[in-house]
Amino acid sequence: GAVVSQHPSWVICKSGTSVKIECRSLDFQATTMFWYRQFPKQSLMLMATSNEGSKATYEQGVEKDKFLINHASLTLSTLTVTSAHPEDSSFYICSAEDDGAYEQYFGPGTRLTVT
Amino acid sequence: GENVEQHPSTLSVQEGDSAVIKCTYSDSASNYFPWYKQELGKGPQLIIDIRSNVGEKKDQRIAVTLNKTAKHFSLHITETQPEDSAVYFCAAPSPPDKLIFGTGTRLQVFP
Numbered sequence: 097g098a099v100v101s102q103h104p105s106w107v108i109c110k111s112g113t114s115v116k117i118e119c120r121s122l123d124f125q126a127t128t129m130f131w132y133r134q135f136p137k138q139s140l141m142l143m144a145t146s147n148e149g150s151k152a153t154y155e156q157g158v159e160k161d162k163f164l165i166n167h168a169s170l171t172l173s174t175l176t177v178t179s180a181h182p183e184d185s186s187f188y189i190c191s192a193e194d195d196g197a198y199e200q201y202f203g204p205g206t207r208l209t210v211t
Numbered sequence: 212g213e214n215v216e217q218h219p220s221t222l223s224v225q226e227g228d229s230a231v232i233k234c235t236y237s238d239s240a241s242n243y244f245p246w247y248k249q250e251l252g253k254g255p256q257l258i259i260d261i262r263s264n265v266g267e268k269k270d271q272r273i274a275v276t277l278n279k280t281a282k283h284f285s286l287h288i289t290e291t292q293p294e295d296s297a298v299y300f301c302a303a304p305s306p307p308d309k310l311i312f313g314t315g316t317r318l319q320v321f322p
Contacts, residue, residue, distance in 0.1 A: 098257075100254075102254075128308055130309070138314075138315075139300065139312050139313065139314050139315050140255070140300065140312045142309060145308060145309065189254045189255070191254075193308065197243065197304075197308075198243045198245075198304045198308065198310055199243075199245070199257075199260070200245075200257070200310060201257060202247070202254035202255045202256070202257075203254050204253055204254045205252070205253060205254045207252075
């Protein structure tokens, strides 16, 4: 149980284009999902908390107009990187909170490369 | 807010030996402490967690111990195997719903 999927697993896009990443909880409903960014050999950096049916809460320093988050259902959250630039290249990981408080299950991650 | 420190940053052990990773936290009200294993190019996987109403939890070769007084918790892996090689992250809660992660420990198990 507690399986989270992400799509795509990797994507290459040109500078200036937008990319959408999907995060799905496959066997449970997630009121809350989280989006993280991870640079090589570093820890997880929380970008935003996504609650179903309401606006996402962004961490300090994360541009909400650049990283658009939509949590349209209890099993799906999407992250859209708008007008991507090479510095947006990173590993993006989502997680979903299961029943237990703070219990997060992670997706496999999406490797974004902006050329 | 919560602050989590994790040590060591790297750990090398011989296959069959034990490995111990330690984390400290700052918020005495914290009550949930998970450990995640992340293999190269993959998302973190929850391997064990503990809530503050117990001092130790075991699952086969892995165990987590919690010392609330000292505000630290540790991951213990016994009889290590090469497939245990990965980066391990601890975390502690930051209300209302976030987790604060440690900086990670790269564990290498040599055959």
